[in-house]
Amino acid sequence: MTSLESRLNNFIDDVSKAIGSEKVSTDRPTRMCYTLTHGPECLLHENYIEEFLPAVVLRPMSTEDVQEIVKFANKYLVPLVPSGGRTGSYGAEGMRDCAIVDLRSMNRILEFDEKNYRITAEAGLLMADYVKFLRERGYMPLDWPASERSATLGSRVAVNGYNWWENGWGPAEFHVRAIKVVLPNGDAVKLARGSSRPSKCGISYNLMSLFFGSKGTLGIITEVTESFIEIPPMKVYGSMVFADIKDAFEAYLDIKRPRYSRLVWRTTVSTERYLKFIAPYIIKKEWPEECKAVVDYHIFGEPQAVKEMEEKVVNILKNHNGFERPELSDVRAYWDVHNLLEDYMGLASLTKRIKNQGATMRMIFLDPNIPDSNLIAFYMDLQRLFSKMEDENHYPALSQVMTVLESGTPIPGMEGYNKFWVVLLADWEKWDNECRKEFKKWFREYAELVWSHNGSLSTTHGFIPRELEVEFLKRELGEKEYELMKLIKRTLDPNNIMNPKIFF
Numbered sequence: 001m002t003s004l005e006s007r008l009n010n011f012i013d014d015v016s017k018a019i020g021s022e023k024v025s026t027d028r029p030t031r032m033c034y035t036l037t038h039g040p041e042c043l044l045h046e047n048y049i050e051e052f053l054p055a056v057v058l059r060p061m062s063t064e065d066v067q068e069i070v071k072f073a074n075k076y077l078v079p080l081v082p083s084g085g086r087t088g089s090y091g092a093e094g095m096r097d098c099a100i101v102d103l104r105s106m107n108r109i110l111e112f113d114e115k116n117y118r119i120t121a122e123a124g125l126l127m128a129d130y131v132k133f134l135r136e137r138g139y140m141p142l143d144w145p146a147s148e149r150s151a152t153l154g155s156r157v158a159v160n161g162y163n164w165w166e167n168g169w170g171p172a173e174f175h176v177r178a179i180k181v182v183l184p185n186g187d188a189v190k191l192a193r194g195s196s197r198p199s200k201c202g203i204s205y206n207l208m209s210l211f212f213g214s215k216g217t218l219g220i221i222t223e224v225t226e227s228f229i230e231i232p233p234m235k236v237y238g239s240m241v242f243a244d245i246k247d248a249f250e251a252y253l254d255i256k257r258p259r260y261s262r263l264v265w266r267t268t269v270s271t272e273r274y275l276k277f278i279a280p281y282i283i284k285k286e287w288p289e290e291c292k293a294v295v296d297y298h299i300f301g302e303p304q305a306v307k308e309m310e311e312k313v314v315n316i317l318k319n320h321n322g323f324e325r326p327e328l329s330d331v332r333a334y335w336d337v338h339n340l341l342e343d344y345m346g347l348a349s350l351t352k353r354i355k356n357q358g359a360t361m362r363m364i365f366l367d368p369n370i371p372d373s374n375l376i377a378f379y380m381d382l383q384r385l386f387s388k389m390e391d392e393n394h395y396p397a398l399s400q401v402m403t404v405l406e407s408g409t410p411i412p413g414m415e416g417y418n419k420f421w422v423v424l425l426a427d428w429e430k431w432d433n434e435c436r437k438e439f440k441k442w443f444r445e446y447a448e449l450v451w452s453h454n455g456s457l458s459t460t461h462g463f464i465p466r467e468l469e470v471e472f473l474k475r476e477l478g479e480k481e482y483e484l485m486k487l488i489k490r491t492l493d494p495n496n497i498m499n500p501k502i503f504f
């Protein structure tokens with residue numbers, strides 16, 4: 001076996017010849033950009049730049065380019081890390097001596113099949129461009145993440161994304177109809193639900209499903225076909241305020257019921273901490289003390305049905321002691337909030353990152369999936385866990401560097417379940433080894449809490465500190481189920497070249 005250095009050099013030479021040297025970067029500043037994603041794993045490594053520094057960044061422009069890259073990665077045993085917009089909380093960060101495969105130059109819309117409600121595009125297409133293309137033609141996607149400005153289409157499969165409209169329409173996997181994927185052996189295959197055609201078919205395995213949540217460990221997705229719908233003629237957005245948090249949760253649980261979900265596409269509970277943080281930006285004033293939560297709703301459909309549904313929703317909210325405060329009603333105006341979050345994190349541009357300290361204040365997103373039956377109890381227990389993080393006795397180091405920004409916003413998942421949205425702010429500059437140790441300990445307590453409420457650790461973001469990952473995956477999946485995952489990985493990727501730093 002030749003040395004790692006010569007294998008990497010040969011890999012870079014051969015790939016440059018095959019796909020063109022203009023698509024290959026080996027300079028250190030470019031490589032350094034790919035050490036970071038929006039995810040928090042970097043906080044847990046003292047020398048993350050060296051540990052996560054790729055050897056090369058590749059920007060393929062076609063499925064054939066990706067096939068060449070995979071072919072040479074197998075020949076020279078070079079790990080490949082697929083990368084989209086790097087807004088996912090886990091998976092796209094580099095690893096020492098890997099090749100990053102940045103898909104964002106593959107951003108063409110390939111087919112718009114209006115009559116059959118199908119659209120096919122390359123995996124690196126920005127979700128914002130994808131949404132714009134459809135909206136300009138009177139349509140909208142159902143797979144629509146809040147991070148549309150930076151997230152890419154292929155990642156929606158790789159992470160099995162969460163949708164704005166999950167209450168009505170379910171997650172990304174419900175709307176992706178076919179994918180093209182370059183397998184670890186270099187073959188490009190088109191997979192759908194039992195066929196290679198973008199429709200349901202009963203004649204064979206639904207092979208596409210395997211790639212949902214695979215995070216680049218089983219292949220590189222190069223094309224995605226999704227379905228879309230007409231923009232509904234009417235939409236209403238409204239909200240009510242609650243003086244008691246439990247009333248707010250009860251109201252939310254009542255309006256997210258499956259019987260309403262074809263019209264109520266989204267509803268959330270915003271709780272105090274978040275409201276106090278966001279109010280000065282959105283409503284330009286302090287949040288009133290007496291208001292502990294806001295429940296909001298989006299209703300879509302034909303005008304008559306929307307009007308009737310809104311009347312019903314307003315009655316439900318009032319029956320749970322909700323009251324109107326029109327001057328506060330825009331506080332969940334989602335587009336503004338997410339643009340603000342992205343700016344704050346410095347995702348939008350480098351200037352903003354520097355200006356807003358995006359490089360030091362990192363957001364840690366947690367999104368456990370909690371059943372309706374345990375939602376309120378989980379919320380209460382979680383607040384106690386946050387108090388422990390902040391009280392200086394249980395986690396003295398962590399209490400100095402962590403702020404709880406959003407302490408739990410439930411958003412509907414599939415029937416009976418909720419994505420429980422939590423945002424923590426970490427003052428990265430002050431992190432030391434004690435903080436790292438305490439964070440892993442805290443995360444263990446947090447995981448036990450989620451499991452004790454019959455929840456699962458993450459709806460989409462997928463973050464588990466890497467050191468705990470195998471143990472926690474076995475806890476949540478089961479030993480045999482984890483072995484099955486390993487068997488599939490070994491069968492498809494015997495040289496372990498596809499994103500080998502995660503899962504195993």
Ligand SMILES: Cc1cc2nc3c(=O)[nH]c(=O)nc-3n(C[C@H](O)[C@H](O)[C@H](O)COP(=O)(O)OP(=O)(O)OC[C@H]3O[C@@H](n4cnc5c(N)ncnc54)[C@H](O)[C@@H]3O)c2cc1C
Pocket residue numbers: 037038081082083084085086087088089090091092103123124144145146147150151152153154155156158159160161162163164215216217219220221222338341342460461499
């Ligand atoms: C402010 C904010 C809001 C968010 N809101 C949402 C939301 O509403 N819904 C939601 O689902 N998520 C949300 N996210 C998380 C994230 O944006 C999504 O999961 C998104 O789909 C990730 O896209 P990306 O292109 O940035 O993927 P990356 O972070 O670049 O990659 C994620 C994982 O997928 C793998 N991967 C990427 N592309 C490919 C490919 N073509 N083939 C194989 N593997 C690949 C990577 O290796 C990595 O493991 C949000 C994030 C932020 C920062």
